[in-house]
Structure formats: structure tokens, C-alpha cells
Amino acid sequence: MAGRAATIARRTFLVGAGVLGGGLLVGAGVGAALVKRRLSTLGEYKLPSSPGEVSFGAWLIIDRDGNVSVAVPHQEMGQGIHSLAVLLAAEGLRLPADRVKAIPAPEAWRFVNPVIMKAQLPLDPHSESQIQAAALWTVDKLFRISGYQATGASTSTRNIAEQIRICAAVTLDMLTRAAASRFDAAPDLLEISNGSIAMSDGRHATYAELAEDASKLSPREVALPPLGTGAYSGKGIARADVPPKTLGLARYGIDAREQGQLFAAIRHSPRLGGKLLRAKLPEGQPGIRGIVEGEDYFAVVAENFSTAVAALDKADVQWRQDVGLSISTSDVFKSYRAALNADVKFPSRWIVDSKGTTTRPSDSIELANGSSKRKVVSATYEAPYLAHTTMEPMNATALVTDTSCKVWAGHQSPTVAKLLAARAAGLKFGAVELVTPYLGGGFGRRFDLDYVAKAVEIAKHFKNTPVQTIWTREEDIRNDFYRPAAMADLHGELDEAGSLVSLVYKIATPSLADQLVKRIFPAARGGLMADKNAADGALFPIYDTPNRSVETFIVDPGVPVGTWRSVGHSLNCFFMESFVDELATAAGIQPLVYRARLLEGKTGNNSRRASTLIERLVKYDAENPPPSASPGVKIGRGFSIAACFNSFVAQAADVEIKANDIRVSKVFVVADCGFAIDPPNVTAQLRSAVNYGLSAALFGRIDLENGRVVQKNFDTYPALTLANAPRITVEIVTSNAELGGVGELGTPGIAPAVANAIFAATGKRLRTLPFDLSMAS
Amino acid sequence: MGTEVALNGHKTVFESPAPTALLWALRDELRLVGTKFGCGAGICGACTVIVDGQQQRSCQTSLGDVEGKSIRTIEGLSSEIGKVVTDAWIKAAVPQCGYCQPGFVMAATSVIEANPTQSVEEVISQLTNICRCGTYDAIREAIADVLATLKKRF
Numbered sequence: 001m002a003g004r005a006a007t008i009a010r011r012t013f014l015v016g017a018g019v020l021g022g023g024l025l026v027g028a029g030v031g032a033a034l035v036k037r038r039l040s041t042l043g044e045y046k047l048p049s050s051p052g053e054v055s056f057g058a059w060l061i062i063d064r065d066g067n068v069s070v071a072v073p074h075q076e077m078g079q080g081i082h083s084l085a086v087l088l089a090a091e092g093l094r095l096p097a098d099r100v101k102a103i104p105a106p107e108a109w110r111f112v113n114p115v116i117m118k119a120q121l122p123l124d125p126h127s128e129s130q131i132q133a134a135a136l137w138t139v140d141k142l143f144r145i146s147g148y149q150a151t152g153a154s155t156s157t158r159n160i161a162e163q164i165r166i167c168a169a170v171t172l173d174m175l176t177r178a179a180a181s182r183f184d185a186a187p188d189l190l191e192i193s194n195g196s197i198a199m200s201d202g203r204h205a206t207y208a209e210l211a212e213d214a215s216k217l218s219p220r221e222v223a224l225p226p227l228g229t230g231a232y233s234g235k236g237i238a239r240a241d242v243p244p245k246t247l248g249l250a251r252y253g254i255d256a257r258e259q260g261q262l263f264a265a266i267r268h269s270p271r272l273g274g275k276l277l278r279a280k281l282p283e284g285q286p287g288i289r290g291i292v293e294g295e296d297y298f299a300v301v302a303e304n305f306s307t308a309v310a311a312l313d314k315a316d317v318q319w320r321q322d323v324g325l326s327i328s329t330s331d332v333f334k335s336y337r338a339a340l341n342a343d344v345k346f347p348s349r350w351i352v353d354s355k356g357t358t359t360r361p362s363d364s365i366e367l368a369n370g371s372s373k374r375k376v377v378s379a380t381y382e383a384p385y386l387a388h389t390t391m392e393p394m395n396a397t398a399l400v401t402d403t404s405c406k407v408w409a410g411h412q413s414p415t416v417a418k419l420l421a422a423r424a425a426g427l428k429f430g431a432v433e434l435v436t437p438y439l440g441g442g443f444g445r446r447f448d449l450d451y452v453a454k455a456v457e458i459a460k461h462f463k464n465t466p467v468q469t470i471w472t473r474e475e476d477i478r479n480d481f482y483r484p485a486a487m488a489d490l491h492g493e494l495d496e497a498g499s500l501v502s503l504v505y506k507i508a509t510p511s512l513a514d515q516l517v518k519r520i521f522p523a524a525r526g527g528l529m530a531d532k533n534a535a536d537g538a539l540f541p542i543y544d545t546p547n548r549s550v551e552t553f554i555v556d557p558g559v560p561v562g563t564w565r566s567v568g569h570s571l572n573c574f575f576m577e578s579f580v581d582e583l584a585t586a587a588g589i590q591p592l593v594y595r596a597r598l599l600e601g602k603t604g605n606n607s608r609r610a611s612t613l614i615e616r617l618v619k620y621d622a623e624n625p626p627p628s629a630s631p632g633v634k635i636g637r638g639f640s641i642a643a644c645f646n647s648f649v650a651q652a653a654d655v656e657i658k659a660n661d662i663r664v665s666k667v668f669v670v671a672d673c674g675f676a677i678d679p680p681n682v683t684a685q686l687r688s689a690v691n692y693g694l695s696a697a698l699f700g701r702i703d704l705e706n707g708r709v710v711q712k713n714f715d716t717y718p719a720l721t722l723a724n725a726p727r728i729t730v731e732i733v734t735s736n737a738e739l740g741g742v743g744e745l746g747t748p749g750i751a752p753a754v755a756n757a758i759f760a761a762t763g764k765r766l767r768t769l770p771f772d773l774s775m776a777s
Numbered sequence: 778m779g780t781e782v783a784l785n786g787h788k789t790v791f792e793s794p795a796p797t798a799l800l801w802a803l804r805d806e807l808r809l810v811g812t813k814f815g816c817g818a819g820i821c822g823a824c825t826v827i828v829d830g831q832q833q834r835s836c837q838t839s840l841g842d843v844e845g846k847s848i849r850t851i852e853g854l855s856s857e858i859g860k861v862v863t864d865a866w867i868k869a870a871v872p873q874c875g876y877c878q879p880g881f882v883m884a885a886t887s888v889i890e891a892n893p894t895q896s897v898e899e900v901i902s903q904l905t906n907i908c909r910c911g912t913y914d915a916i917r918e919a920i921a922d923v924l925a926t927l928k929k930r931f
Contacts, residue, residue: 078874078910238870245875246866248811248851252876255810263805304793306801309817391815391823391876391909440813440876441909473816680870684915688873691911714820714907722901725913 045110047071054211056171057219058110059164060089061103066195066208068093068100070164073111073149074156075412076102076241077442078688079743080681081156083239085164087678090237091230092168093207094192097237104436107414109147114140115155117148119645120513122352122532124540150413152447152563154645154741161677161739165224171214173222178214179205227675228734236678241438252440256397256408258466262289264458265308266299266469267317268479271707273558274324279317291315292458299458305470325558325707329485332557332704333382336487336508339553343506348554350530353539356547358504361491374501375494377586381575382768385702386483386564387717392440393476396455397468400425405432405456406466410439412446416520420449424456443692444563448481448519477717478709481562482702484509486534486571490579498587500598502547507572509534510556512563527554533563537572537748542610542643543580543598559704565692569644569748574697574769577640577752581759591639591756592618606643609672609735613641613650616670616731624668626654629761633658638756640749647673647740651690653726653753657761660773664694664726664754672733673740682742683730689746690728695720697751700770780840785853795841800824802840803850811851811879815907822906825880826850832887832903851879858893859886861923869919873910881906885920893927900924 047055052064061069070089076082082102090097105111118139123132172192179197180187182205191198198204228234244250269275279298281291287307292299298317302308339346343360361378396409398421405425411417411434418432425432439446451471459467471479486509493502512533514526532539534552541548564570584594596614599607617639629635634657641650654666669686676682699718703710711717751769759765764776779790784807793802803809803826812835815823819837826835827849849856854863862885872878881904888903889895900920908916 078872080873241875242870242872243867245872245878246863246882247854248879248882250875251810252813254814257808257810304801304805306793306797306805389909391813391821391874391907393814439874441874443909470814473818473821684870684873684912687914688911691913692909695909695911713818714816715818719821719907719909720911720913721907722904722913722916725911727917728914 045108048106054215056174056215057167059167060093060171062207062211064208066099066206068095069103070100071105071111072102073105073113073160074151075410075436075439075442077151077410077412077439077446079156079685080239080678081151082241083237083681084157084678085160086240087232087237088161088164089168091232092165093172094231095195097232099195101240107149107418107434109144112144112146112148113150113155113159114143115159116150116153117143119153119155120532122530122539147415148413149415150447152412152442152444153567154743154745156743157677158646158739158741169222169224170219174214174217174219175207175210177217178210182210182213227677233677234675234679236680239681245438251437252392253397253408253410253437254392254395254440254468254470255437256466256468258397258399258408261397261466261468262301262303262462263305263308264292264299264301264455264467264469265305265312266297266454266458266471266475267312268297268475269319269324271319271324271326272560272704272709273707275320277318277320279315281311281315285311285314290461292461294454294457297454299454299469301458301462301467309472325704327557327707328705329384329703332485332559333487335555335557336553339508339555340487340489340506346553348527350552350554351549352530352532352535352552353548353550355545356502358502358547358549361489361504373496375586377492377494377579377583379490379579379582379767381488381490381578383486383571383574384700384769385485385559385561386696386700387477387480387702387711388441388443388445388564389477389714389717389719390439390441390443390445393473394445394451394471395469396452397466398456398459399464399466400456400459401464403427403431406435407432407452407456408435408437409452409455410437410442410446411449411452412442412444413449416447417449417452419520420453421456424453425460443565444567445480447516448562450519473714474712477702477711477713480702481515481560483564483570484512484561485559488571488575490575492579492583494583494587498589498594500543500545500583503545503549505538505548505550505576506553507534507538507551507575508553508555509571510559510561511554512561512567515556515561516563533568535572536568537642537644538576540643541576542606542641543595544602565689566644566744566747569642569744570693570696570751573640573642573644573748574751574755577642577749578755578765578767581638581752581756582765592621595639595641605737609648609737610641610643612733612735613648613670613672616733617650617652617668620652620668620670634761636757636759636761638753638758638760640753640756642749644748645741645745646738647671647742647745649686649745649749651749651753653750653757655754655757655761657758657773662698662754662758662771662773663724664698664757667726667728667750667753668731669728669746670731670733671742671745672735672737673742673745674737675734675739676732679732682732685742686730686746687728689744690750691720691725693747693750694726694754697754697769697771698724780844782843782845783847785849791840793840796839798836799826799838799840799843799848800835803835809850809852813876813879815877815880820907821877821880822884823877823880825883825906827883827887830887830891832884849883851883854882854886856886856890858890858923858927861926862886862889862919865919865922865926869915869922871912871915871919873912877906877908881908881916885923889923889927893924893931895924897921897924
């Protein structure tokens with residue numbers, strides 16, 4: 001304990017006053033931790049409130065009924081972040097959860113998300129290096145200045161949980177002291193219950209009555225009750241958005257219906273990267289208000305959407321012939337193959353992790369054929385481009401005047417949404433007002449705010465009139481920022497005992513960070529540093545191979561790419577965890593036993609957390625054996641483990657195979673996110689992420705033919721349904737480590753668990769996605 | 778002129794032309810935005826309404842197709858079974874992003890109203906809606922809850 005307290009004091013000293021969040025403090029269950037109340041920060045920014053309401057710090061408002069609003073700087077896209085904020089505020093203020101509601105945080109610098117930027121750095125999240133802590137502190141400061149708010153990378157809870165808990169604890173203390181003063185009593189004689197503070201003689205005052213006096217007191221150091229000791233953390237609350245979403249009352253961007261609103265249907269260049277030459281519509285079409293010619297699209301604007309969309313095909317359109325991609329899918333993979341073959345000579349090769357001595361695969365094969373007793377396991381893996389297909393297609397509503405721009409749209413960053421809207425409108429950042437409804441899915445697609453920019457460009461042609469631009473599902477699938485395709489060469493060497501003594505891991509894929517930055521800042525130079533996204537999942541592996549080299553070969557065929565649920569992990573976890581099973585097979589060792597062996601000898605908290613999950617899988621496997629095969633049906637079970645988003649997760653997937661038909665019947669997920677603040681919601685998110693990854697693993701592929709995307713709707717880009725969704729059971733492990741992310745946690749491990757199950761059932765190793773047994777030899 | 782229907786129990790006349798898809802007539806003419814646009818191809822089910830007791834994809838249904846018929850949308854879901862369904866949905870905390878859920882609720886309600894004594898698997902086999910948040914485990918739980926509740930009542 002003393003060591004831990006010293007660490008807190010030193011870190012607080014390092015970061016100083018004026019910094020909040022970043023998950024630096026111990027998460028939970030270490031007893032009541034003394035929190036150095038950040039005096040100056042509570043006074044620094046005050047949440048704006050209306051007359052009759054009193055705000056406390058950056059996060060809380062008490063209204064005249066004693067009900068509370070908690071500011072949330074993250075968008076609600078199904079992950080439950082609004083509910084999480086309500087839970088922590090209610091618990092901290094000792095109020096019933098239904099007396100607290102989430103409100104959007106103002107777009108002030110105070111609400112930046114430095115966690116998401118720190119996650120981009122190629123630094124081991126579990127390292128205890130002081131130099132790394134200093135680097136993270138620097139990045140934290142820089143990004144606070146930037147004012148960058150964003151929702152994604154499973155960072156929202158880590159960004160706000162501690163800040164809200166501290167604010168609530170300090171506020172409750174101020175209310176208590178105000179009551180003590182009012183009743184001229186010692187604070188410990190007071191009883192706090194249901195929004196009221198009472199004396200034993202019956203005198204009491206509500207939070208509403210105390211709020212004004214309380215807000216005049218100086219905030220002071222308080223004990224922060226550990227997670228799990230209050231009313232809701234570790235148990236959960238009913239999400240307030242569930243009833244309106246069930247009853248059709250929840251509004252999304254596409255549901256904006258402003259006075260006089262027009263509707264626009266947009267059509268993009270059929271070739272990726274193409275540009276418009278001209279688009280014209282015959283005059284006098286009923287209901288049509290006009291046609292807008294954009295850079296790489298045109299849009300028909302009408303009084304209603306069905307009129308607009310029907311007119312798209314009637315437009316006389318010409319696209320420029322000299323611009324745009326002409327490649328096909330096979331060209332992409334050929335360029336990856338060439339890059340990997342060029343090996344050390346390839347100019348955009350980055351060694352992102354390196355330890356010990358590895359031999360280049362080509363050399364080591366010669367060695368293995370010689371006198372070396374090592375066994376060589378070599379494999380090439382591939383994965384396709386993937387679309388996001390949020391259930392709500394891309395859309396935005398914009399009202400542009402000469403001096404202002406108002407936008408109604410779901411998004412994953414108000415900062416970037418306003419930046420791009422301002423640019424499109426030709427106005428200053430501050431002239432943009434953004435209204436954010438619920439998102440009908442984010443999954444990383446709504447990080448890229450091209451659809452906001454285009455909606456503003458279109459609305460600019462109809463000033464003073466709100467115009468809603470909707471993308472059809474075809475436009476949505478064909479103009480996505482895809483999960484990058486990739487090819488990887490994995491080369492492992494085993495000693496006589498079957499231990500992995502050397503691993504060379506090479507992945508060819510584009511840099512999505514370069515593309516992301518250039519879309520916001522076109523003048524930015526790319527290729528300046530290694531893109532962690534390309535290696536996530538292979539970088540800082542759970543297994544400590546004594547000799548390893550993880551290398552990214554950056555190849556960008558020009559296809560727009562972006563963040564897709566779990567990003568780089570969706571590629572590298574499939575490659576790595578499938579390969580681990582290949583190693584296990586070569587070593588003649590059962591896959592779970594093999595994984596436990598790969599973790600042997602590693603010390604420290606992380607390997608303990610990983611080992612715990614392996615043990616849970618072993619227990620699950622023993623207690624829940626898969627069913628026996630029946631005539632014509634092959635049965636198999638496969639496993640995977642992953643460390644991502646500061647959390648750990650392991651899965652067991654059961655498959656039933658009839659001829660070439662693959663059905664995943666059951667999935668068991670065991671996850672350690674430090675402490676599950678809302679376990680039912682954590683369970684829901686894990687199930688969601690597993691199904692999202694499984695849908696892609698079974699059906700997902702985006703192909704190109706001469707620069708055009710082949711797939712177009714859910715007929716050619718199918719999604720998982722009730723008919724083929726597995727039953728997913730979840731177990732949550734509480735390690736009381738630092739909080740980890742949950743939203744994407746379930747996605748990376750399902751593809752390898754299923755691949756390993758398919759191998760167990762059939763002896764066929766599928767190294768490419770989506771799974772297709774008819775292609776396997 | 779116009780297309781006359783019984784919408785959520787009230788006589789309603791749509792002014793939009795007869796070939797207009799019911800989905801857009803609901804959303805844009807009547808501003809009833811509970812019924813959602815997801816694919817426009819009749820595959821995802823986000824646009825599901827109930828027409829004369831049957832689940833129907835309103836993006837594939839023209840106003841001409843529903844002339845004189847009874848249409849129920851999520852806004853008007855007030856039947857006994859509809860209430861059991863939404864109560865069960867809320868209890869199982871089914872929605873995450875929630876965009877597909879009105880379509881699912883309408884589809885489930887129509888299937889169960891047609892035969893409240895079906896099994897969970899029989900009901901599930903008639904629900905082909907897509908949920909990109911993958912809420913399928915919670916949906917199964919909600920449907921089991923609905924059928925158990927109805928079994929006690931009937």
C-alpha cells in the first residue's frame with residue numbers, strides 16, 4: 001500500500017495541477033484512495049447552467065428540483081456511454097439513477113479526449129517505464145490544447161469515469177458541509193438519502209435547497225469510494241435510452257425534420273477517387289428544386305427524398321475519365337505480395353517491435369533444411385477490405401446562411417464535424433452550430449465527416465433552407481472508408497520442445513493514420529512515423545518470444561481506408577491467434593496448453609491477467625464439452641486470446657460444419673477490463689462486438705473491379721441475422737487493474753477462434769477471410 | 778384523390794403519388810420518423826410496419842399497394858401483445874444504437890399476434906431483420922419472456 005500511495009503522490013506531482021483524467025490513478029478495490037482534489041481544475045471551468053440551476057465543476061448541474069445533469073463529451077452510438085456517466089454521477093451523489101440525466105458537454109477544451117490520442121502512440125500500455133509516462137504526459141498536455149473531442153477507440157469510459165467520480169464526490173462533500181453549516185452540526189451527524197441531507201431531529205434540506213450555498217464553498221480533498229462499494233458500480237443501471245429506442249421515439253440524424261426542409265439524394269463517382277465533370281437535370285421536373293455538382297459527386301435536391309432519389313438516374317452525368325482508381329482486388333494483393341517479397345529492401349518498411357536476433361525467413365528456411373533441429377512454421381494470411389454498414393446510412397442536415405451554419409448529424413467528433421462544416425460553408429469554426437442526436441451506429445465510420453462536409457456544400461446552394469442529404473445503402477457501401485485489406489507473412493521457429501524461439505511477423509497494409517490526417521489537413525505529410533494501427537494486435541503481444549521482429553510494409557493502393565471496429569486488431573489478432581494454433585499443431589501440443597506455455601516465464605501483472613483468462617477457458621472447455629459430431633455434421637471448438645484497448649479478452653467458439661456450410665453455434669467470452677462498472681452493459685457490448693466481427697468473418701468482403709466497388713447492399717454484403725447468430729455467454733473477470741476499454745473488445749478474437757474451430761472440425765486451415773471452405777484444399 | 782388507409786386506427790389520406798414507397802410517405806409526408814430507412818431493398822427490415830396483420834417492409838410497399846388497408850406503425854403500437862413485446866424489450870434492455878429496433882418490434886409483434894402459442898424458435902425463424910449492433914441474444918431473451926407472459930395469460 002505504501003508503495004502504491006507513493007506512486008500516486010509522485011504521479012500527481014509529475015502531472016501537476018490542471019490535469020484530469022487519463023486513468024492515472026488506481027481504478028478500484030484498493031480501499032478508499034485519497035484523491036488529491038484538483039483545486040484549480042474544479043475552479044478552472046464551470047459548466048454553463050441556466051437560472052435556478054447550480055453547476056459544480058465541469059461535470060454536474062443541480063436543478064431546482066434537486067435533479068442532476070451530468071455533462072458527457074461523447075456521442076451515444078449504442079455503447080452506453082451516456083448511461084455510464086449517469087451511473088457514476090448518481091452513485092457519487094448517492095441519488096437514485098433516475099434522478100440523473102446525461103446532457104451533451106459543451107464543446108470546450110475542457111472536454112478533450114487525450115486517451116484516444118495516447119492510444120495512437122506506439123507505446124506499450126502496460127509498461128511501467130517512467131520515460132514512457134513522461135511521453136504520455138506530454139501528449140496529454142498537447143492534446144488538451146488542441147480541443148480535440150472524439151468518441152471511439154473504446155476510450156470514452158477511461159476518459160470520463162474518474163473525472164465524474166471525483167466531481168461527484170467533491171460536490172457531495174460541498175453539499176454536506178453546506179448542510180452542516182445550515183444546521184450548525186458536525187457533518188458526521190448528517191444522514192444523506194435520496195437527494196436530501198438530514199439531522200436526526202428531523203431537520204433536513206434537499207440538494208436543491210443546499211446547492212447555492214454549497215457552490216460558494218471551496219472544494220476540498222475527499223476520499224473517493226472505490227468502484228464496487230456504491231449503489232451502482234459493479235451492478236449496473238437501466239439505460240435511459242432503452243425505452244425511447246424501443247418505442248420509436250429516439251431521434252437520429254436522419255430524423256431531423258426542420259421547417260421548410262428539403263431533401264437531397266447524393267451519388268458519388270462510380271470509380272473510387274473519381275471526379276465529376278458535369279451533371280444536369282432537365283428543367284421543370286415536379287418536386288425537384290435543383291441539382292448540385294460537387295467535386296466527386298452530384299446531388300439532386302427535392303421536396304422529399306423519394307423524388308430526389310428517383311431523379312438520380314434521370315440525370316445526365318459525366319465523370320472525368322482521367323481521374324480515379326482502375327485497380328481490382330487482385331492488384332491490391334499483388335502489390336502486397338511484392339512488398340513482402342522485397343523484404344528489407346522495401347522503402348516503407350517499419351520495424352515496430354524488435355527483440356533478440358531473428359533471421360530473415362528466406363535464410364532460416366535454408367537453416368532448417370540443414371542441421372538445425374528447429375522446426376519452421378511459415379504461413380501467409382490475408383484479409384479483405386470491409387465496409388461498416390451502420391444501420392443508419394450516412395446523412396446530415398445543414399442550414400447555411402451568409403453568416404452561420406447549423407448541422408444536425410451523428411458523428412464521432414464534434415471538433416472535426418465543425419471544422420469540415422466550417423470549411424465547406426466558407427465560414428469560421430465558431431459560426432457552426434452542431435446538433436448531435438443518437439447515432440444509428442458508429443463503428444468508426446462516423447469519425448470521417450465527409451458526409452457532413454458534402455451536406456453543407458449542398459445546403460450552401462439553398463441558403464436559409466435546411467437540406468437533408470441522405471446516402472442510399474448503395475452509396476454508403478460504395479463510398480466507405482474501409483477497414484484496410486492486408487497480407488501478412490508469419491514465420492515462426494520452434495525448438496525441439498516446441499517453444500516459439502523466433503517470430504518474424506510482416507504485414508503489408510496501408511497507413512490509415514496517414515489517410516485520416518490528410519482528410520482533415522490536406523497539406524499534412526504522411527509517412528513520418530510508424531502507423532501503430534497497422535501493427536496493433538501483433539505489437540506488444542501477450543506472448544514474449546525471445547527473438548522477434550514485427551514489421552509493417554506500408555502499401556497504399558489508393559483505396560480510402562478508415563477506422564473499423566477494433567481497427568488493426570481486426571487484422572492482426574486473426575493472423576496471430578490463428579498462427580499460434582498452427583504452431584501448437586506443429587509442436588503437437590493442445591492449443592490452450594500451448595498458449596499457457598507461451599505465457600510461462602513471463603512475470604508481471606499482464607501475463608497473470610492473460611493466464612487467468614486461459615485458465616477460465618480451460619475450465620469452460622472441461623465443464624462444457626462441445627457436442628459430439630453427428631452424420632454429416634462436423635463439430636469443432638477453437639480458442640483465442642487478445643490484449644487490446646487496455647483490456648484482456650479470451651474466447652471459445654463452437655462450429656457445426658455441414659459440407660461447406662459453417663455455423664457458429666456458441667461463443668464463450670471471458671473478459672477483464674479492470675473493473676466492469678456496468679456489467680450488463682459490458683456483456684451487451686461484448687456480444688455486440690463478437691457478432692460484428694463474426695458477421696465480417698463469415699460474409700464480409702469488399703472487392704474492387706477496375707476501381708469500382710463490387711458489393712452494393714445487404715444482398716451482396718450480407719450481415720449476420722438471428723438465423724446464424726450464435727448464443728454468446730459472457731464471463732467478466734475483475735482484476736481491479738486500471739480501467740480498460742470495452743466497446744471493441746469482443747471483435748478481434750472471434751475470427752481466429754472460429755478459424756481454429758474450423759481446423760479442429762475439418763483439419764482445414766483457412767488463412768483468408770471471409771471463411772470459405774470451398775476454397776480450402 | 779390520394780390514398781386512403783386506416784393508419785394506427787385513424788382514417789388517413791396520403792397526398793403523395795400512388796407509386797411513392799410507404800416508408801417515405803410516412804417519414805416525409807406525415808413526418809412519422811419512427812419507421813426507419815436502412816437499405817431500400819427490402820432486406821434489412823428497419824422499415825417494417827404491419828399491414829392487415831402482416832409484417833411488411835414499407836420500402837418495398839407503394840401507397841397504391843395499401844389503398845384501403847390497415848397500417849400500424851411503431852408510433853401507434855398499442856395492442857395488448859404490442860405492449861407485452863415492448864415491455865419485454867425494455868426489460869431485456871435490447872436496444873444499443875436502437876436504429877433497427879422499431880422494425881424488429883413491429884415484426885415480432887405481428888408474428889406473435891398471428892399465433893401467440895408459437896415457440897421461440899418458430900417466432901425467430903420469421904424474423905429476418907438485421908441488427909448491426911448484434912443484439913440477438915437479448916432479442917431471444919425478450920421473445921422468450923413475451924411468450925412466457927402470454928402463456929400465463931391465455
